[in-house]
Amino acid sequence: xxxxxxxxxxxxxxxxxxxxxxxxxxxxxxxxxKSVSEMVPVLEEKRQMVRQMELWAPLHPKQYGGxxxxxxxxxxxxxxxxxxxxxxxxxxxxxxxxxxxxxLHQFGTDEQKEKYLRPLVEGKIRSCFSMTEVELxxxxxxxxxxxxxxxxxxxxxxxxxxxxxxxxxxxxxxxxAVTTPDAGPYLQASMIIVPTDTPGFNHVRNISVMGHAGEGxxxxxxxxxxxxxxxxxxxxxxxxxxxxxxxxxxxxxRIHHCMRWIxxxxxAFDLMCARARDRIIAPDxxxxxxxxxxxxxxxxxxxxxxxxxxxxHAAWMIETVGxxxxxxxxxxxxxxxxxxxxxxxxxxLQVHGGLGMTDDTIIAFFxxxxxxxxxxxxxxxxxxxxxxxxxxxxxxxxxxx
Ligand SMILES: Cc1cc2nc3c(=O)[nH]c(=O)nc-3n(C[C@H](O)[C@H](O)[C@H](O)COP(=O)(O)OP(=O)(O)OC[C@H]3O[C@@H](n4cnc5c(N)ncnc54)[C@H](O)[C@@H]3O)c2cc1C
Numbered sequence: 001x002x003x004x005x006x007x008x009x010x011x012x013x014x015x016x017x018x019x020x021x022x023x024x025x026x027x028x029x030x031x032x033x034k035s036v037s038e039m040v041p042v043l044e045e046k047r048q049m050v051r052q053m054e055l056w057a058p059l060h061p062k063q064y065g066g067x068x069x070x071x072x073x074x075x076x077x078x079x080x081x082x083x084x085x086x087x088x089x090x091x092x093x094x095x096x097x098x099x100x101x102x103x104l105h106q107f108g109t110d111e112q113k114e115k116y117l118r119p120l121v122e123g124k125i126r127s128c129f130s131m132t133e134v135e136l137x138x139x140x141x142x143x144x145x146x147x148x149x150x151x152x153x154x155x156x157x158x159x160x161x162x163x164x165x166x167x168x169x170x171x172x173x174x175x176x177a178v179t180t181p182d183a184g185p186y187l188q189a190s191m192i193i194v195p196t197d198t199p200g201f202n203h204v205r206n207i208s209v210m211g212h213a214g215e216g217x218x219x220x221x222x223x224x225x226x227x228x229x230x231x232x233x234x235x236x237x238x239x240x241x242x243x244x245x246x247x248x249x250x251x252x253x254r255i256h257h258c259m260r261w262i263x264x265x266x267x268a269f270d271l272m273c274a275r276a277r278d279r280i281i282a283p284d285x286x287x288x289x290x291x292x293x294x295x296x297x298x299x300x301x302x303x304x305x306x307x308x309x310x311x312x313h314a315a316w317m318i319e320t321v322g323x324x325x326x327x328x329x330x331x332x333x334x335x336x337x338x339x340x341x342x343x344x345x346x347x348x349l350q351v352h353g354g355l356g357m358t359d360d361t362i363i364a365f366f367x368x369x370x371x372x373x374x375x376x377x378x379x380x381x382x383x384x385x386x387x388x389x390x391x392x393x394x395x396x397x398x399x400x401x
Contacts, residue, residue, distance in 0.1 A: 001316050009073050015055060016080045016091070023049065024086045031086060032359040036215040046090045047123060057092040057121050059256070060101050064121035066092075071252055075259040075315045079308075082263020085365060089217060092121070096129040096165055098256065100174055102249050103191070107237035116172060116193060125171035130164040130194075130223055131246075138163075139382050141176075141243070142185040146225060148177035148192055150232065155179070155192055157200070157228040163376075167221035168206055168214075170196055175225070180240040189242035193234040200228030210368040251314075251323040254330050257377060258311040258337040264366055265304045265341050268348035271363060273297060275351050287351065296347045307333075307340040331387045335380040338373040345370060 005013070023046055031039055050056050059074040060066025069077060074093075081087030088094040097120055104117040119125045132138040133145055146159025157177050167173060172195045179190040194201055206219040213219065237245050276288035276297065287293055314333050317326035345366045349356035356363050374380045 001313060003312070005076065009069075009076065012055065012058075013076055013080055015053060016077065019050070019053070019055075020080060020084055020087055024084045024090060027086060028084060028362050029360075032362070032365060036218050040216065043086065043090060046086075047092065050091050055091060056123070059093050059098065060121045061105055064105075064118050066121055071255060071315050071319050072312070074252075075255050075312065078256050078259035079263045079266070082260030083267040085362070085369070087263070088260065092123045093256075094217070095253075095257075097127050099249050099253050100127045100129060102252065103174070103236065103245050106248060107191075107245055109233070111233070112193065112236070119171075126166055126169060126217060128164045128167040128170040128173045128196075128221070130161045130167070130173045131176040132161060132163045134160045134162045134222070139379055141246075142188070144176065144178050144189055146175070146177040147181075148175075148179045148190065150179075151229070154229045154231055155234070157192065157194065157225045157230065159225045160223075161225070162207060162220070162222040164221045164223050166217050166219065167196065167203060167223060168219045169216045172196060173201070173223070174236060176242050176246075177225075179235075183240050186243045187240040190239050191236040191242045191245055192230060193236055194225075194228060194230050198228055198230055200226045202226060210371070212368070248323075251318045251326060251330050254334055254377065255311060255315045255318065257373070258307075258314075258333045261337050261341040261370070261373060262304065262308050262311060264370060265300075265307070265344045268341075268345045268363060268366060269297075269300055269304060271361060272300070272344075272348035272351045275348075275355075279351075293351060296351070300344045300347055303340045304344060307337045310336055328387060328390050331378075331383045331390075334378055335374070335383045338380065341370055341373060 027042065027046075030042070047056075055067070057066030058069050058077045060068065062068040077093070078088070081091055081093070101117060101120055104112060104120070108117055116127070120127055131141065136143045136145055146157065146161065148155040148157045157175060159177060161175075164173060172193055175192050175194050176189050177192060178188050180188050196203070202224040204222040204224050206213040206215065206221055209220055276293050277286060279287040281287050281290070310329070311333050314326060314329035317329050323330070345363060349363050349367055352361060352363060355361060358364060
């Protein structure tokens with residue numbers, strides 16, 4: 001593996017780091033205390049600055065106004081922008097839009113691309129991805145109750161979803177619904193574009209998560225689809241290929257999540273070290289003089305570096321041998337990095353004592369918000385079982401002395 005970062009990328013990353021430091025981190029106290037709608041105007045201002053610097057939409061296609069960085073380059077960008085909860089949004093590469101952009105670009109018709117993809121990349125609209133259901137296990141996604149039944153030129157969608165992140169204020173949802181119930185389990189569901197102003201798209205509520213219902217982009221919604229009628233031309237890709245499409249975006253999406261988490265680790269680690277350096281715990285002593293704190297710092301540094309190298313290795317595997325061959329690495333990083341992040345945030349919070357529990361630093365936000373990393377995009381246990389199966393398969397006929 002070659003870790004050299006091109007001069008051009010070093011410049012881009014340097015500009016992004018400076019922007020995060022000067023323009024976004026100072027906004028965090030407001031972000032933690034004001035409502036999302038109060039924050040929108042200032043966030044829009046920052047987005048405009050990013051566009052003027054030509055750093056908008058780093059991973060999205062040039063054809064639609066993005067920078068179209070490759071996977072390794074965009075991984076490094078996510079690490080820098082992940083250090084603040086505002087980074088990805090302000091640079092136009094936030095989930096779930098980023099994933100939706102990728103699948104629209106790969107599978108959308110020309111009409112869908114003009115209507116949905118272009119304004120999405122430009123940051124003029126937002127979108128959401130509606131797959132998980134209230135009554136059925138998200139961990140077994142082939143179990144879906146939501147149906148899309150053909151009627152004339154339309155699909156009529158019925159179902160009850162939740163955790164449709166960022167649905168509040170989104171222009172459209174990409175909905176996973178059963179269209180071909182008689183096909184094999186992985187060919188029953190399709191992705192369908194549903195504008196959120198369609199009658200029958202009912203936004204029930206923003207779910208309160210860890211004490212915060214959130215709002216707008218920063219929220220997770222419960223949605224009831226009741227005879228929600230959309231034209232059949234809103235089908236994304238071939239009918240019954242919902243899981244095939246979801247599979248396509250799995251590798252790059254995972255790299256982006258994990259590098260964002262590494263960015264969070266770096267930020268929490270910085271705050272932890274600075275606090276240990278500055279906090280007086282006896283008249284002539286700082287917290288950093290205590291061996292237990294030194295041990296945490298050393299452990300966290302090692303854990304972050306190991307996790308980071310695993311993610312970059314997985315990205316390199318995807319780029320060199322392809323997603324299919326890199327499946328083990330893609331699954332491994334998901335639970336390793338999520339747990340590393342949780343440990344680092346927890347240690348950073350502990351080192352801050354009572355201050356760590358407040359919203360006077362960003363740590364408590366990370367602590368609340370990022371616990372979900374071990375659940376979404378495949379719970380830890382699901383990845384562990386699948387990796388173990390794959391490894392044990394390798395051992396079926398392997399001679400071991
Ligand atoms: C913050 C957040 C944002 C999300 N955003 C979206 C979104 O935008 N769109 C969307 O569609 N969904 C979204 N989700 C939903 C997410 O994908 C599901 O929560 C996830 O797939 C788990 O499904 P579940 O909640 O139904 O848990 P379940 O499937 O009921 O699983 C519960 C627990 O059981 C255990 N478990 C499950 N299966 C196995 C197994 N095979 N072996 C061993 N243990 C197992 C795991 O510990 C798991 O955590 C989001 C979730 C969160 C928390």
